[in-house]
Amino acid sequence: MAVNPEEMEVRQDVVRRETAETSSYEAGAAIRQSSLWRDAWQRFSHNKAAVISMVAFVLLVIYVVITPWVVPYDPNNVDFSSAYLTPTWSHPFGTDEFGRDLFLRTALGGRISIGIGFAATFAIMVIGIAYGAISGFAGGWLDNAMMRFLDALYGLPYLPFAIITLAIFGTVNFWTMVVSLTIASWLTTARVMRGQIITLKENDYVRSARAIGARWYRILFRHLLPNTLGVVIVFVFLELPNVVLGEAFLSFLGLGINPPKASWGSLAQDGYQQYLSHPHIIVIPSVAIAWLILSAFFIADGLRDALDPRTREAA
Amino acid sequence: MLKFVVRRVLWTIPIILLVIFMTFLMMKAIKGSPFRKSERAVPPAVLANLNRKFGLDKPWYTQYFRYVKGVAKADLGPSLVLRNQDVNGIVKEHFPVSAELGGLAMLVAMLIGIPLGIISALRVNTWFDYIGQFMSNLGYAIPSFFTATLLIYFFASKWQVFPTNGWDSASAKVLPVLALALFPLTYFARLVRGQMLETLQQDYVRTAKAKGLRWRRVVVVHVLRNSLIPAITAAGPILGGLVTGSFIIENIFGIPGIGRYYVTSVSGRDYSTVMGITVLLSILIIVANMFVDIMYGILDPRTRDVRS
Numbered sequence: 001m002a003v004n005p006e007e008m009e010v011r012q013d014v015v016r017r018e019t020a021e022t023s024s025y026e027a028g029a030a031i032r033q034s035s036l037w038r039d040a041w042q043r044f045s046h047n048k049a050a051v052i053s054m055v056a057f058v059l060l061v062i063y064v065v066i067t068p069w070v071v072p073y074d075p076n077n078v079d080f081s082s083a084y085l086t087p088t089w090s091h092p093f094g095t096d097e098f099g100r101d102l103f104l105r106t107a108l109g110g111r112i113s114i115g116i117g118f119a120a121t122f123a124i125m126v127i128g129i130a131y132g133a134i135s136g137f138a139g140g141w142l143d144n145a146m147m148r149f150l151d152a153l154y155g156l157p158y159l160p161f162a163i164i165t166l167a168i169f170g171t172v173n174f175w176t177m178v179v180s181l182t183i184a185s186w187l188t189t190a191r192v193m194r195g196q197i198i199t200l201k202e203n204d205y206v207r208s209a210r211a212i213g214a215r216w217y218r219i220l221f222r223h224l225l226p227n228t229l230g231v232v233i234v235f236v237f238l239e240l241p242n243v244v245l246g247e248a249f250l251s252f253l254g255l256g257i258n259p260p261k262a263s264w265g266s267l268a269q270d271g272y273q274q275y276l277s278h279p280h281i282i283v284i285p286s287v288a289i290a291w292l293i294l295s296a297f298f299i300a301d302g303l304r305d306a307l308d309p310r311t312r313e314a315a
Numbered sequence: 316m317l318k319f320v321v322r323r324v325l326w327t328i329p330i331i332l333l334v335i336f337m338t339f340l341m342m343k344a345i346k347g348s349p350f351r352k353s354e355r356a357v358p359p360a361v362l363a364n365l366n367r368k369f370g371l372d373k374p375w376y377t378q379y380f381r382y383v384k385g386v387a388k389a390d391l392g393p394s395l396v397l398r399n400q401d402v403n404g405i406v407k408e409h410f411p412v413s414a415e416l417g418g419l420a421m422l423v424a425m426l427i428g429i430p431l432g433i434i435s436a437l438r439v440n441t442w443f444d445y446i447g448q449f450m451s452n453l454g455y456a457i458p459s460f461f462t463a464t465l466l467i468y469f470f471a472s473k474w475q476v477f478p479t480n481g482w483d484s485a486s487a488k489v490l491p492v493l494a495l496a497l498f499p500l501t502y503f504a505r506l507v508r509g510q511m512l513e514t515l516q517q518d519y520v521r522t523a524k525a526k527g528l529r530w531r532r533v534v535v536v537h538v539l540r541n542s543l544i545p546a547i548t549a550a551g552p553i554l555g556g557l558v559t560g561s562f563i564i565e566n567i568f569g570i571p572g573i574g575r576y577y578v579t580s581v582s583g584r585d586y587s588t589v590m591g592i593t594v595l596l597s598i599l600i601i602v603a604n605m606f607v608d609i610m611y612g613i614l615d616p617r618t619r620d621v622r623s
Contacts, residue, residue, distance in 0.1 A: 151330055154604070156597050157558045158555055159562050160577065164581075167345050168345050249563055252458075252460050253578050268460055272460060279468055283461075289456075290458070290461075297452070297455070
């Protein structure tokens with residue numbers, strides 16, 4: 001079959017175009033690898049405030065975790081000869097009325113404060129996700145009843161609620177503190193999770209999953225819950241400072257963990273007792289709390305923007 | 316409209332009953348009777364008498380209904396610890412102080428926070444906005460006991476402009492009100508700023524600008540109105556924040572309010588007082604939320620059926 005050279009050229013042209021398309025397709029493969037999480041990380045890392053806050057947060061955690069291992073002092077050793085030292089190189093935060101090193105005690109207090117914070121936040125997430133998911137997924141009368149119950153709990157003021165729960169336990173230690181703060185603060189997470197589940201339920205992919213006969217647990221665990229992960233991560237950093245602050249308030253009121261153990265709240269209470277003569281003592285734990293709250297706030301903000309660009313605030 | 320209001324008002328009744336019930340259950344769950352606290356053992360006969368006097372020998376549901384009946388008649392029952400004093404008397408003595416403190420703080424927060432948010436939004440990304448944002452973040456992050464101590468340290472101890480504690484004179488009220496107002500102030504500023512920025516991007520604002528309306532008029536008529544209505548929803552969280560804050564502030568400034576009394580009552584195991592104050596604060600919050608919903612429903616009819 002004789003081939004017209006002109007036509008031949010055209011064909012070659014087609015072939016050339018095709019190879020060009022394939023190669024551009026291959027170039028696109030790199031872009032396809034960029035997953036949702038990678039995109040989110042890209043956006044997060046371009047947010048200066050969020051990145052600085054992340055560094056600040058990690059530094060605080062490192063200080064709290066490492067210091068008790070490397071500082072040569074005994075946190076509970078009473079030595080009146082070295083009481084009320086102002087900050088020096090050997091005691092960067094000074095000492096308190098018993099001569100105890102505040103650099104060490106603030107770190108130990110941070111272990112308790114942040115430890116309670118993380119433990120309670122974890123519990124809040126578990127309870128909030130379970131409650132919200134059941135309520136939002138079930139719908140109907142169950143959803144209604146669960147939400148009215150939540151409404152009633154919202155009526156209980158935060159601090160009295162936590163105080164009464166502590167009184168029920170009768171003793172204050174790390175775990176009763178975690179439980180009482182969790183009970184007082186899981187409500188918002190549950191409400192938000194319910195909203196998330198209800199919104200996700202209306203998506204086409206959930207409907208089609210249902211239409212092809214997927215069981216409810218598959219829809220819940222495969223299609224709904226994994227997609228709430230972004231909101232959950234944001235809420236971890238929104239709840240953590242709340243819990244830490246709640247614990248600080250309780251300890252400041254003298255309803256917190258018993259001495260000689262200390263949290264940032266009780267250290268602040270110690271400092272408040274002597275703010276006239278030694279004002280620096282209250283400054284240290286307060287700055288630590290503010291440091292944690294601010295960094296968590298900006299991390300949460302950055303994460304929200306990064307994980308769900310649609311909800312980005314006009315800021 | 317009327318139907319919506321009536322339904323919303325009626326909803327609060329079961330919610331209040333539920334809150335009283337839960338508070339009641341929690342109180343029952345607390346171990347230890349207030350009468351057994353003292354070092355001297357109370358003779359069993361006296362204990363039985365005391366229990367009978369306060370109705371503690373009855374089954375729990377009788378106690379609960381008696382209590383609800385009391386609350387409905389605005390009677391919070393007797394104090395279990397202070398002889399010859401009932402919770403009503405305690406509330407009457409201490410609550411007005413807290414209400415004044417909270418009310419003044421709210422007023423200060425609104426008078427400063429809302430204009431701050433408005434100006435920040437109108438001058439977004441200027442130095443005013445940046446400083447405002449910075450201060451509001453700081454106010455959000457620094458715990459209230461620290462700001463209160465700072466205020467006392469400088470204004471009361473060092474410069475002696477105001478007294479360090481008390482609630483007797485007008486000048487004594489300045490520092491605690493300021494310290495308590497800081498949280499709601501930053502909350503208002505942040506919220507109003509965000510709402511304003513959102514409204515400023517709406518099509519109707521662009522239209523108003525495009526048809527040649529004066530900017531001042533656009534802001535006042537179109538932007539402010541639609542931005543401040545959502546700020547009403549802040550009343551719930553702010554009231555909660557004020558209650559929490561007043562516990563701290565009253566303790567620091569030695570103000571004879573309900574928050575300080577609450578902490579004393581918990582330590583003294585005066586559970587009927589603890590319960591009375593908890594129920595009272597809860598009803599306050601529930602009713603406030605109800606008013607917010609109703610106001611919001613009236614001002615923005617779209618939200619009326621969302622919650623029911």
